[in-house]
Amino acid sequence: MPVNFSTKDADFEAQFDALLNSKREMDEDVDKIVSDIIADVRKRGDAAVLDYTTKFDRLELTAETMRIGAEELAAAVDKCEPHVIEALKLAADRIEKFHAKTLPDNLDYRDEQGVRLGSRWTAVQAAGLYVPGGTAAYPSSVLMNAIPAKVAGVERLVMVVPTPDGVRNPLVLAAAHICGIDEVYAIGGAQAVAALAYGTETIEPVDKITGPGNAFVAAAKRRVFGQVGIDMIAGPSEILVVADHANDPDWIAMDLLSQAEHDTSAQSILITDDAGFATQVAQAVDKALETLPRTEIAGQSWRDHGAVIVVENMDEAVPLIDRIAPEHLELAVSDPDALSNKVTNAGAIFLGRYTPEAIGDYVAGPNHVLPTARSARFSSGLGVLDFMKRTTFVGCDAENLRAIGPAAVDLAVTEGLGAHARSVAIRLNLPVED
Amino acid sequence: MPVNFSTKDADFEAQFDALLNSKREMDEDVDKIVSDIIADVRKRGDAAVLDYTTKFDRLELTAETMRIGAEELAAAVDKCEPHVIEALKLAADRIEKFHAKTLPDNLDYRDEQGVRLGSRWTAVQAAGLYVPGGTAAYPSSVLMNAIPAKVAGVERLVMVVPTPDGVRNPLVLAAAHICGIDEVYAIGGAQAVAALAYGTETIEPVDKITGPGNAFVAAAKRRVFGQVGIDMIAGPSEILVVADHANDPDWIAMDLLSQAEHDTSAQSILITDDAGFATQVAQAVDKALETLPRTEIAGQSWRDHGAVIVVENMDEAVPLIDRIAPEHLELAVSDPDALSNKVTNAGAIFLGRYTPEAIGDYVAGPNHVLPTARSARFSSGLGVLDFMKRTTFVGCDAENLRAIGPAAVDLAVTEGLGAHARSVAIRLNLPVED
Known part of the structure; x- marks a missing residue:
């Protein structure tokens, strides 16, 4: 059975930490x-x-x-x-x-001193x-x-x-x-x-x-x-569905299973503010598993790595979402924007009851290669920037080099880098004291 | 002595490849x-x-x-x-x-089907x-x-x-x-x-x-x-100076030495279209080394890793620049923009005769943490994006899910992912044939 706990539990922090730190891949010595x-x-x-x-x-x-x-x-x-x-x-x-x-x-611009500054992206x-x-x-x-x-x-x-x-x-x-x-x-x-x-x-x-x-x-x-x-080191897929009681439990169950069916190491987590709805979803998952083509994989993933977390209210969900930093975050609530705007760490967000995560896997438009294993804390889904790099540039003339150069000479001398200092000073006829 | 060769040499390609592939760091087994x-x-x-x-x-x-x-x-x-x-x-x-x-x-926008799409950056x-x-x-x-x-x-x-x-x-x-x-x-x-x-x-x-x-x-x-x-795996610093004969050899020599003084593994390369100027710069380097505070480091770097490449004209320099993919590229020529616009691979470019690289190390504004060891082919200098990540989002309603959902169902079925297909189909009352 998936783990099932509530923020009201006395040992909530321990249970949540265990969920965050659970290992889902073998440490193969490859x-x-x-x-x-x-x-x-x-x-x-x-x-x-x-x-x-x-x-x-x-x-x-x-x-x-x-x-x-x-x-x-x-x-x-x-x-x-x-x-x-x-x-x-x-x-x-x-x-x-x-x-x-x-x-x-x-x-590409000139600053107050007239120094030309900019950056240029190339593939x-x-x-x-x-x-x-x-x-x-x-x-x-x-x-x-x-x-x-x-x-x-x-x-x-x-x-x-x-x-x-x-x-x-x-x-x-x-x-x-x-x-x-x-x-x-x-x-x-x-x-x-x-x-x-x-x-x-x-x-x-x-x-x-x-x-x-x-x-x-x-x-x-x-x-x-x-x-x-x-790009990134990809791990098993994950979904975190945040759903209130006004959802159809069968829909939410299928969303959870759509990640579970990827891999026995995949992880599906439900956060809801309604314990009764949580039970309905768990029952709907069991029912759906009876007819799914990949029921063995999905069932094992759900039993081994699935989790249901009951919160007192949706605001309580926000810090939990950020700590989980899910690859996919589905917000099946009446005002998904309000919740979405409070979230910092997520690879991709699916807004509202009519946006199942699978739509993003195929046809929505944003990328489905997304950060797993809590790496949404520091990385982004695949995108055009992954195939580009930025070159910065600087252009000085004699006049504005005179305005900003002496500070560079001072810092270079302080860092003990005499040729750095001289390469600026020689253009300004400045003396350099090492 | 630094290597010194010309694109006219019969063995130019071999010499250039040797320069590109020269190892500048010990392969410590750490x-x-x-x-x-x-x-x-x-x-x-x-x-x-x-x-x-x-x-x-x-x-x-x-x-x-x-x-x-x-x-x-x-x-x-x-x-x-x-x-x-x-x-x-x-x-x-x-x-x-x-x-x-x-x-x-x-x-944050709606596309032709009314699907809400977007991405949001957070630190x-x-x-x-x-x-x-x-x-x-x-x-x-x-x-x-x-x-x-x-x-x-x-x-x-x-x-x-x-x-x-x-x-x-x-x-x-x-x-x-x-x-x-x-x-x-x-x-x-x-x-x-x-x-x-x-x-x-x-x-x-x-x-x-x-x-x-x-x-x-x-x-x-x-x-x-x-x-x-x-961020990146940093290697020894490098500069590539492209300079015509109209430069003061002492200025260019100091720019080359400003990288060489960092580290005995640092690399300074001069590309010029004038063999006589190349000789003048080499002499100016020797003269400057007599008085530099870090002369031992700079001298060893220049002797071991320095290079002077003579080209027939500056257009010939462009593909060489891209293959070197230098951390720092100084364009000390009369029309640096024309040359800069042809370059694809460089961490940072310094435009014109009055922009010594050292100005970028300290006060110009762009970052001085730049890709080394030819990694400007695929990476950028440090910047705000390194401390941010992007969350994409999608929002469908019943109507536009009906427009784009069936294609997702088709693809999911083809990939053998039944729960993916059902999570879309269930919201549209569509049958799914696995």
Whole structure:
């Protein structure tokens, strides 16, 4: 059974802390393995990538056949049902429109002293998108990673997707075609991350790697960080639903299960101000589990990691939300804005009774790659900024260098950096006393 | 002697690649040590932090005395020369003004279907600033880390600064006072990073850690990434000066030396279209080295890592700049804008003959914490965004959920996620066929 407690309980703080600190992933010791794989790919290039693909994906490829060609991507579209392709295109269009609105502004001005100051955003030149294989190969994830990169202006988009036993998912390939991805390789794991970061004979290196993956992929991303940029280390999915008694318990139950069905490590939490409603939702969850296709996964996630927290009033929920810092926050209340405005830490917020979280997974427009495991305290969902970088600039002339330069000389001398001081002073004919 | 080659050389590509791939830092195997220190701090808290401080900084502290109190910070201001405090305040004011202009915009709109969409930026609640101790303890770095956090709206700013042998730098403490840092602790190394990330009895954990440090600090930041946010893994400083023959060779020489004097691992590169000018600059460097206070460091950096590249014309410089992706790029040419607009990869650009890089280290306004080691290909200098995160939101009503929901149901069914499909369909009374 999911844990169930109330802010009125004497041991509420202990129970809440236990919930916050519960571990949902095995601490697999993959670091050494991953470090060896990366070193091997750096040393042997394609040959190493192909060997690991044989070993882990049971698949014999060559430097030529590891690439999935543009023709196969285009052909994949015809293999899918037309109404699904239409849905993918609708999603792609909405995701593109939203992300286009989040492009950052450049800055270029002169301050009071006449010093020219500013900053300019540019796209990274090449990005690598990691798309998981097997059961978690989702075409929607292709869209959510590729479209922000395209909108940012990335010139070269490379996708890697493992195809264990050679099974290729036509919808994932169709999504790659719809997004205009430039290169697709049927490789995965730490070896694919290493190939993207350092390059091989066949794969040119990229500047940034994004996308979710298993523990090996996460460890590899952490290792190559610095050589390339990475997005975040993704953990199991989470939802926090805040719902009052005026909701249909069946709707809320389904929202909780929509995260639970992702993974047995996923977590669904309900906060409500009505203990009776909490009971109704728990009953509705049990009933829904009887007919769900992924009932085993969803049921285990709900039993092992689910939680129901009863609060005295919704204001009491706010600090709990911020401490949980949920990936997805659903506010199924009559005035969701009032509550939303008080929240600081959440990856994405779904406002009101007609906004199930799943709408954001596919077609709403904002990104569904969101910070997990309480990292919404300090990080954001994937977006165009992840594929851009900012260059600042300064322009002085003789006159305004004279206005602000002496302070720089003073500070440089104080820090013991004589050449710093002289590089300013020499332009102003100032003496420097070290 | 610094390497010196020309794009006309037959082996130019090989020489340029060697320059790009030259390693400037020892590959210290600190990972295991750092991992042990972090585990120990998580287990023993303050006691571990104090033990490591005794061991590495030769300094006996207690849970009480490791904090440097507000009175001592305020008193430090009086210990410094008034003109230096004035220079610090001028710098702080200019840095604050520039960073305030880079605060991001929120977004809140309804699209064609009437779906409410948007994103909202909020500050992280607590940030930890790592300030190196010893010779590299720079008050300017305190300003450059703290002010963006303050401008972003961070409520709690915690600074850690190791004080080997108990020596406290009054200017660093004065800078902390000027910036309004809330808590300062006289600790450093991996133990300080662990304390900030996981907390101890005395130090509440933070959400984000920024600031440069040695190999141990860098490894610790990489390890705690995920538990908290981090900025970047800082490497040795670099400058690339692009200069034509119309410059004073002494000015350019001093600019090259202003990076070289940071560290024997620092790198200074000159690109010029005039071989004669290159020779003049090299001679000016040698002459300046005779009188510089940090001549040994600067001289070794210049001899070991310096480079002079002669190009046929400035257009030829552009792709070289982008491949080097320099931390600092100085464009000492007659039309710096024309060249600047062609550059994609650079941390910060200094425009024209009167903008020595050092002006940006102190008083220009933009941040001096910038991406090193070619990471300007994918990352930006420190800024307010590093201390903020974005929450996206979606709001549907029954009507517009009906417009976009069926596509979500289709995609969810295709991905095999039945509860996702049902959570939308149940609100629209739609059937779901798995």
